[in-house]
Amino acid sequence: MTYRAAASRYDSMPYRTAGRSGLKLPAISLGLWQNFGGTRDYPSAFAILGAAFDAGITHFDLANNYGPPPGAAEELFGQVMARDFRPYRDEIIVSSKAGYRMWEGPYGEWGSRKNLTASCDQSLRRLGLDYVDVFYSHRYDPVTPLEETMGALADIVRQGKALHVGISNYPQSETRAAQAMLQKLGTPCVLHQPSYSMLNRWIEADGTIDACGELGIGMIAFSPLAQGVLSGKYNTGDTQGARGVSNNPFLKAAEIKPETLNAVDALAKIAAASGQSLPQLALAWVLRRREITSALIGVRTLEQLHDNLGALARLDFSPEELEAIDKATAGGRSDARPSWQAAR
Template identity: 55%
Template sequence: MNYQANSARYESMSYRRSGKSGVLLPAISLGLWKNFGGEVPFEQSRKMVLRAFDLGITHFDLANNYGPPYGSAEETFGHILKKDLLPYRDELLISTKAGYDMWPGPYGNWGSRKYLIASLDQSLKRMGLEYVDIFYSHRPDPHTPLEETMGALDYAVRSGKALYAGISNYRPEEAKEAISILRRLGTPCLVHQPRYSMIDRWIEDGLLDLLHEEGVGSIAFSPLGRGRLTNKYVLKLEAEESRSSELRLFTELSNFAGNRGQTLSQLALSWVLREGGVTSAIIGASHVSQIEENMQVLSQPPLTSEELTELDSILSHSHIG
């Protein structure tokens, strides 16, 4: 049967403006870092992507080396586009990145203009697209001038291969310079994608304030702490009967979530998406049920100031990171 998108797909999703741009990001985005590569059955990946879109998730986050193997997540997504989502292309926000290891030799890694533009061309071919909506520098390159890396993003936008430019994994000082260079070039930075969760709060040390001041959006990856902020992980720790300090913390957080009628992963998303948090949170998934569970957070009560204070107290007594 031909896929027909859910007519009510926009009713339950919350959309947030990315900085001072015209782009609205879904509060929850779907990342295809793992579980969408060539080693996963195509129908499993297809069901997750289509269910996500049916629930109002319009942003699909990829990178050149997502898989495994490298490139296979983009290939999978390209097949889903061709088979099901092509009629909805203008409703989708598709992003990809380059910056980590991709192919052998001196031109398949980091932040040179040669690598970034060649990688983008390959990504477009794998997905069967004329352009991506966002093209990221996936990480700063300590050996390539930032002007060269940002110049490549500017070229990608001016050539029509991308609509917007973004950066990922940039520290505050690096992000400030990158944003400034892009603004001078006439291609403002749309968004920064950092790692962020209750147990990994480094972006609160200057980066969030910088992005707000500069009018740049933010998309958090690993909001579930790479799978640790889940009930499944708590059960694993209990079974191991080890790492007692970690078990105490995650058990306390799990109990806190349960008292709110949430799973631990839902609590983690509520926290990341709280007022003063980020624009969007990228979730990963291996089953449709995980996407559905995470989406429920949008209909659950937001954390109160008293609850946030209590969570800060719980987390402050932990050295987990």
């Protein structure tokens, strides 16, 4: 059956401008990290992707290493674009990134011109697209001169392979330097993609969120549910298929501190009092900041997708609620700046 997008897809989703650019993103975007790799079949993948687009999610976020295995998410999304989304290409924002380990040798990761150029070409082939809407440097490279990394991003735009460029996991000082270089090259950074949640506020502590607001860079927050911790599943023990009890190296259930679980219990009570699920509270909290263009979700099921979208029903907080959230999370937070070595 030929897919036809819902006529009502733009009725309820709010769209926010990315900084001082003309790029608009849905308040909630869908990321394909971990949940759309080689173990996901086409029908189940498209059930989620199609429902997301029908709900107004026009932005789909990828990277060259997303899978597993690396590259599998782009290949799967490329099939979706070819079979079902092709008539809607001009309505859809597709982003990809390069910087984490993708192939062997010294050019298989980080921010060299060779890595970024080759990675972008490979991503376009896997996606079956002529261009991506946003191409990111996935992490700051402390060895390669920043001028080389930013110059490569600008050239990718000039070559027509991307419409915009972004950075991810860059702390404040490197964000400021990158934007200064990109503006001189005529290709300003439109998006910064950091981790941000009630349990991880490093962009506040580091000042990166304030810098982006000042510089006119939009922000799209990944892991707003703190790798699923803010779903509450680690408190209830309902962790079937969860990242923390799988072979995923990014989160282990045994490493979740008791203080963090106590914070989640307290947050669940706040969410219930406001008539929200815990994930809805967590997403709304991230979206409360004017600097945040979009919150990036990752879902395994349609039920998770619909619950996350429910966050849009209430995005406002009273001062008392924000104070209660700060008090609840005080002992369970980790606001450490991300390591450049971290393999996301």
